[in-house]
Amino acid sequence: MVDNIPGIVENFPGGSILVTTIDSIINASRANSLWPLGFGTKCCAIEMLMATGASHQDISRFGAEVVRGSTRQADLMIVAGAIVRKMAPRVRLLYEQMAEPRYVIATGACSICGGPFQYNSYHIVHGVDEIIPVDVYVPGCPPRPEAFFWGLLALQRLIKEGESIRRPDIRRKPVMASLPQGITMDDIQGEMRRLLEEQNVVNVAESAENKIWTKRLKEWMRKPSSKP
Amino acid sequence: MDAQALLQAITGVNPAAQERPNTNVPAVQVPVAGLHAFLQVLRDDPRFSFDFLLDHTAIDWMADGKFELVYQLFSTLHGHTLMVGVLIEREQPLAPTVSDLWPIAEWQEREVYDLFGIPYDDHPDLRRLFLEDDWTGYPLRKDYQDKNMLQRPQ
Amino acid sequence: MTVRVRTLDELLTPPAAGSSALSTQEYFVNMGPQHPIAHGSLRLVLRLDGETVKEVIPVPGFVHRGIEKMCEKLNPRQIIHLTDRLDYLSAVMNNWGVAKAVEKAANIETNGRIETIRTLMSELQRIQSHMLWWGVLGMDLGAYTAFLYAFRDREIISELFEETIGARLTMNYVRPGGVMFDILPDFQEKVKKLLKYLGPIIDEYDTLLSGNVILQERLRNVGVLDGKKAVALGCTGPVLRASGVPLDLRKLTPYGRYGDVEFNVAVGSKGDCWDRYYTRMEEIRQSMRIIEQLIDSIPEGPVNVLRASARISIPEGTYYDQIETARGVLGVMLVSDGKSPSPYRVHFRSPNFNNLWAVTALAPGWRIADIITIQSSLDLVIPDIDR
Ligand code: SF4
Numbered sequence: 001m002v003d004n005i006p007g008i009v010e011n012f013p014g015g016s017i018l019v020t021t022i023d024s025i026i027n028a029s030r031a032n033s034l035w036p037l038g039f040g041t042k043c044c045a046i047e048m049l050m051a052t053g054a055s056h057q058d059i060s061r062f063g064a065e066v067v068r069g070s071t072r073q074a075d076l077m078i079v080a081g082a083i084v085r086k087m088a089p090r091v092r093l094l095y096e097q098m099a100e101p102r103y104v105i106a107t108g109a110c111s112i113c114g115g116p117f118q119y120n121s122y123h124i125v126h127g128v129d130e131i132i133p134v135d136v137y138v139p140g141c142p143p144r145p146e147a148f149f150w151g152l153l154a155l156q157r158l159i160k161e162g163e164s165i166r167r168p169d170i171r172r173k174p175v176m177a178s179l180p181q182g183i184t185m186d187d188i189q190g191e192m193r194r195l196l197e198e199q200n201v202v203n204v205a206e207s208a209e210n211k212i213w214t215k216r217l218k219e220w221m222r223k224p225s226s227k228p
Numbered sequence: 229m230d231a232q233a234l235l236q237a238i239t240g241v242n243p244a245a246q247e248r249p250n251t252n253v254p255a256v257q258v259p260v261a262g263l264h265a266f267l268q269v270l271r272d273d274p275r276f277s278f279d280f281l282l283d284h285t286a287i288d289w290m291a292d293g294k295f296e297l298v299y300q301l302f303s304t305l306h307g308h309t310l311m312v313g314v315l316i317e318r319e320q321p322l323a324p325t326v327s328d329l330w331p332i333a334e335w336q337e338r339e340v341y342d343l344f345g346i347p348y349d350d351h352p353d354l355r356r357l358f359l360e361d362d363w364t365g366y367p368l369r370k371d372y373q374d375k376n377m378l379q380r381p382q
Numbered sequence: 383m384t385v386r387v388r389t390l391d392e393l394l395t396p397p398a399a400g401s402s403a404l405s406t407q408e409y410f411v412n413m414g415p416q417h418p419i420a421h422g423s424l425r426l427v428l429r430l431d432g433e434t435v436k437e438v439i440p441v442p443g444f445v446h447r448g449i450e451k452m453c454e455k456l457n458p459r460q461i462i463h464l465t466d467r468l469d470y471l472s473a474v475m476n477n478w479g480v481a482k483a484v485e486k487a488a489n490i491e492t493n494g495r496i497e498t499i500r501t502l503m504s505e506l507q508r509i510q511s512h513m514l515w516w517g518v519l520g521m522d523l524g525a526y527t528a529f530l531y532a533f534r535d536r537e538i539i540s541e542l543f544e545e546t547i548g549a550r551l552t553m554n555y556v557r558p559g560g561v562m563f564d565i566l567p568d569f570q571e572k573v574k575k576l577l578k579y580l581g582p583i584i585d586e587y588d589t590l591l592s593g594n595v596i597l598q599e600r601l602r603n604v605g606v607l608d609g610k611k612a613v614a615l616g617c618t619g620p621v622l623r624a625s626g627v628p629l630d631l632r633k634l635t636p637y638g639r640y641g642d643v644e645f646n647v648a649v650g651s652k653g654d655c656w657d658r659y660y661t662r663m664e665e666i667r668q669s670m671r672i673i674e675q676l677i678d679s680i681p682e683g684p685v686n687v688l689r690a691s692a693r694i695s696i697p698e699g700t701y702y703d704q705i706e707t708a709r710g711v712l713g714v715m716l717v718s719d720g721k722s723p724s725p726y727r728v729h730f731r732s733p734n735f736n737n738l739w740a741v742t743a744l745a746p747g748w749r750i751a752d753i754i755t756i757q758s759s760l761d762l763v764i765p766d767i768d769r
Contacts, residue, residue, distance in 0.1 A: 039416060041423045041445050042765045043470035043551055046514070051540075054517075054533030069417070081765075085376070086360055087423060087444045090415055116467060119380040120455045121448045122367045123359070126378070142551050250699025252486050280613050282704070283713050283731035300702060300713065300731065304613055304627055307634055311702055322385070332616030335739050343450075347385040354387050358443030358768060361389040368451055380455070 024160075030075075030101070031159040034064040034152075037074035037098065039091070042081030044108035047142040049080055057145040062152050071097040076155070077132075080142075082110035082117060083125045095132045103159070104128075105151055107138040115141055234308055237275055242266050248313055255311035263314055264324045270301060270310070271329055277305045281330035284337065286344045290370040293318045295346055299326075316346070325351045343368040390441065394427065408436065413753070415444045421518065422764025426741070426757075428750065435753060438745040440738055446768040453728035458484045458558055458694045458716075461728065466552040468732060469766035471511040472707040474503045477556035482637065483703035483714040484558040487696045490688065494639075494681035496560050501638040502573070502676055503543075503555065505669040509580070510539045511708035512662045512669075519659070519758045520591055523600055528591050535583055542572060558694055560686030573677050577670055584666055592663065601656040605744040605756040608653050615743060616736035619710025620665060621760055624650035624657035631706040643675045655759040662761070696725060709733040709761060734766040 007020025038049040049067065052059045059065045068074040071094045083091055095102070106128050109115030114126040128134060135158060138151035231254040238256055239245050245266070248255035258266055270278045278301035287296040299312040316323055325348040327334035335357065337348050342357040345366035356363065365372055394410055414425035423444035429437040449468065453461050458480070465476035478500050485492065513536045520528020540550045546565055547555045555562050591597055607617070612625040622629055630647045632640040648664035650657025688694070698720030704713040710733025717727040737760055744756050 040421075043467060045422065046470065047551055050514075050518075050529075051533060051537070054537075055530040056534060056537040082445060082447055084444065084446055086358075086446065087415065090444075094416060116463065117447045117449075117452065119378050120452045122372070122374045122377045122451060123446050123448045124376075144550070248700070250697070252699075252701050252703065255700070281616060282711065283702075283715070283729070285715065285729045285731075287700075287717055287727050298700070298715065298729075300715075304629055309702075311700070313700070330616070331614045332736055332739060335735075336616075339735075341387075347387065350384050351386075354385065355389060355393070356443075358446035360443075361391070367448060372451075 027160050031156040032063045033066075034076040034103070034155070035066045035068055035074045036064055036076040036078050037071055037094070038067045038069075038080070039077055039094070040080040041083065041087065042108075042110065044080035044110065044142040047080075047145060048078055048107045048148050052145045052148055057149075059149070059152075062149060062156070064152060071095075072099065074098055075102050077102065077104045079104060079106045079111045079128045079134075080108060082115065083128050083131070084123045085125060086123070088125050088131050091128065092131050103136075103155055104132055104134045105136045105138060105148075105155060106134045107140070107143055107148055107151065109139060109141045112137050112139060231308075234276075234310065238270075238310075241269055241273070248311065251311060253309055253311050255313065257313045257315070260314050260316050260323070264326060264329075267299070267312070267326055268329055270312075276303065276310075278303045278310060280304055281326070281333055281336070282309070284326075284333055284340065286340045286346060286368075288318070288344065288368065288370045289315075290318070295321050295344065297323055297340070297346070321346045322349060323347075324349050327352060342366075345369065390427075390439075393439065407431065411750075415441075421762070424738075424762070424764045424767070426753070428745075428753070430750070433749050435745050435748055435750065438742050438753070440741060442735075442738065442764070442767045444768065445765045447765075449769045450728055450730065453725065455724055457723045458488075458696065458725070461725075462557050463552070463554045465730075466554055467765060468730060468769060469707060469709060469712075469734065469763045470551055471514060471763055472504075472507055472709065472712075473551065473553040474500070474507045474555050475705060475707040476712060477553065478504060478638075479703070479705035479707070479712045479714050481556045481558045482705060483701055483716050484694060484696065486703050487699070487701040487716055487718065488558070488694055490559045490694075492559065492687055493683045495683035496685055496687070497638045498676055498680045499561055499565060499685065500556055501640065502673060502680075503547075503553075503561075504638070505672050506539055506542065506573070508669045508708045509666050510536055510543075512666050513539075515662060515758075515761045516587060516591070519761075520597075522754050522758045523597060525591060525594070525597070528587075531587065531590065535580070538576060538579070542569075542576065545569075545572075559688035559692075560684075564685045565680075570677050570680070573673060577674060577677075580670060584663070584670075588663065592660070598656070600752075600755050601659055601759070602654060603652075604655045604748065604752050605759065606652060606654045607740055607744055611743060612653065612740065615740050617710070617740050618733050618736065619707070620648075620658060620661045621710065621737050621740060623648060624661040625653035626651055631704060631711060637705065639676055640672075643672050645669075645672050655755050658759040658761075693723065695723065696720075704731070707733060709763065709766070710737060730769060732766045732769060734762050734764070735769075738762055738767050 007018050010017040040049045051057055053067060077095060106112055111128040114124045117124045136151045136155045138148055140147050234254050235247055242258060245256045245258045248257045270276045280302040282302045283300040285298050289296060294315045295318055297314040301310045323346055325337060327337060337351060338357040340346055341354055342359055343366060348354060408429060408431050411428045411430055413428060415423040425441040427439040428435050449464050461480055462477050465480050466473040468476050513532045517529040517532025544550050546569060547553050607625050609625040609627045612622050613627060626649055628647045628649045633647055645668045648661045648668060650661050696718040698718055701716045702713060704711050712733055713731030715729040716725050719726045740760060741756060745753050
């Protein structure tokens with residue numbers, strides 16, 4: 001956990017002190033407690049919002065299980081399914097009702113580009129990114145729940161690395177979190193287990209040294225009177 | 229009643245009804261005048277008792293300048309089906325409503341109005357169904373144009 | 383001539399003051415288009431007096447993609463994949479509906495193996511679909527446990543599908559003149575194991591939810607739809623059968639292998655939500671019976687009577703064919719002008735579109751909470767309404 005937060009760790013007998021920025025603590029907390037707004041319109045909703053939330057896949061392993069029905073309590077919008085022109089103003093409205101900072105995952109071909117309905121359809125919106133900014137795309141028709149989790153992990157990484165609370169409107173470029181061929185749930189679990197083990201034996205202080213945030217932090221501390 | 233007997237009985241009721249060729253279900257073609265009365269007979273006559281309107285839709289025969297209204301009838305009593313086709317003019321179309329015979333027709337007709345722009349006489353609640361109220365054009369017509377509609381690159 | 387085109391706004395504008403004699407506090411409340419209970423995007427405008435519902439105005443169209451227009455540019459094989467996206471919980475049955483219509487129109491004969499595989503897959507999917515409905519009904523009424531149980535078991539069938547078909551939801555499996563892939567050698571064994579597992583599980587569902595007092599209270603005598611009204615409103619499937627009309631195309635005009643197997647049509651007596659609930663529970667059991675009888679008698683033969691590249695030409699004419707999906711009668715109308723490979727017009731008579739309007743007859747007089755029960759018991763899949 002400490003490894004996830006960039007900063008300087010001072011070790012002394014009986015414990016350690018972590019000097020870090022508020023930003024990184026907030027980002028880490030944000031990333032690990034996303035409250036999604038389930039915006040399912042079509043087939044993807046069954047896989048993305050129902051199957052992932054249920055007993056077999058269980059999204060709560062990733063700390064994002066509190067699916068809200070209300071926009072005002074949510075900070076992650078999962079757009080699962082096709083958006084059509086009648087729906088478009090409502091999507092925008094709901095997006096704007098969400099509290100900052102807000103993130104969007106577009107799952108499925110439909111919400112990425114119109115998918116199977118891209119051609120010859122008079123009522124489709126060609127991708128939800130025509131209406132709202134999207135952070136992570138998860139391709140598939142429908143994506144497997146594992147692929148969705150991959151996208152969720154990608155978003156968590158983005159949040160942890162990215163945003164500053166002082167400049168909330170600066171966003172990173174969206175990423176396409178596609179699952180490479182042949183990756184299964186076991187692989188993802190294995191990877192997570194490996195990360196977990198690695199984090200447990202890693203030298204925290206050393207690894208924090210390499211973080212880009214640490215360098216910036218040190219620079220900032222070196223300056224006698226800097227205004228952020 | 230098998231298909232032949234059914235068609236014969238129907239031509240007995242409505243001499244203007246013609247058997248419709250090239251189908252796989254019993255089907256007749258009738259003129260639009262007297263359509264409502266004809267359908268009412270089909271519903272109420274105990275020989276037919278078509279109490280179930282399975283489906284109602286339209287076809288745009290643009291080259292002939294006609295719309296065709298198609299009714300799929302079904303009888304829960306006898307278990308037979310019938311397809312009724314009605315040709316109406318494409319310019320200034322107007323069709324009689326059958327929503328007083330089968331309540332479900334109210335919404336099926338609204339769908340046809342929405343996508344084909346065929347208004348129904350005496351319809352209790354004629355509104356757009358799927359598209360927004362301010363949508364222009366009727367998309368299932370063959371000559372519908374929309375700049376949002378991408379063509380598949382060849 | 384009295385054609386009067388109205389708009390929704392017009393409908394929702396309250397009458398000018400003084401026009402109605404005693405206007406109590408009637409007001410409109412929007413449910414949807416994005417409502418957790420809608421399982422999709424359906425907008426219901428409720429006219430309320432206090433908490434009592436006076437009128438329901440459904441406003442569909444929030445997932446209207448114009449599938450019928452798209453089909454006019456595709457050939458019969460390409461249409462199949464769009465039907466997955468109508469009612470995605472009965473994808474195989476939808477595929478079969480179109481395939482059957484095309485086969486009838488183009489005079490393609492299939493063989494016993496194909497029909498058996500199609501029947502088996504359809505029944506598996508019917509079980510899966512009803513399971514999902516059961517779980518979701520529980521969730522809507524506040525029993526989250528049901529949801530977890532249903533998805534635990536649904537996943538097993540999903541995996542079976544994935545093994546054979548390669549997809550969990552949008553199958554694209556049945557095509558004109560055959561099916562996409564042959565079943566795997568251990569398919570029969572797995573299905574038998576599944577059936578053995580499911581038997582006690584369905585009983586467990588009953589002990590878990592059906593006998594629950596709260597559920598009984600919320601379902602019994604709520605939203606009564608009598609048989610006559612159901613027919614007039616065009617309902618089909620479990621909704622119609624729960625009202626006591628035994629209309630099941632599998633019995634009435636047997637297709638596939640349904641003529642060779644024994645099963646009963648589950649019928650309700652009263653047509654309230656409870657009847658609709660139990661009709662579906664019973665249908666799961668009947669589907670298991672059908673599978674049990676067929677699983678050991680899959681004839682040998684090819685799984686495709688057409689080559690994958692064979693051109694399917696539909697002769698000129700209008701063709702209509704229907705099939706019983708998990709939610710009712712799916713009708714497919716194909717119109718061909720005999721010239722181009724793609725049909726001139728395709729129309730889907732979707733079961734949910736016709737079932738939806740029952741809500742307008744059922745809801746008045748009930749509370750908002752009962753609307754949720756009623757909507758759940760109708761088991762609507764919104765993209766099938768909108769097409
Ligand atoms: S991407 Fe595929 S599965 Fe997802 S909503 Fe679109 S059609 Fe359905």
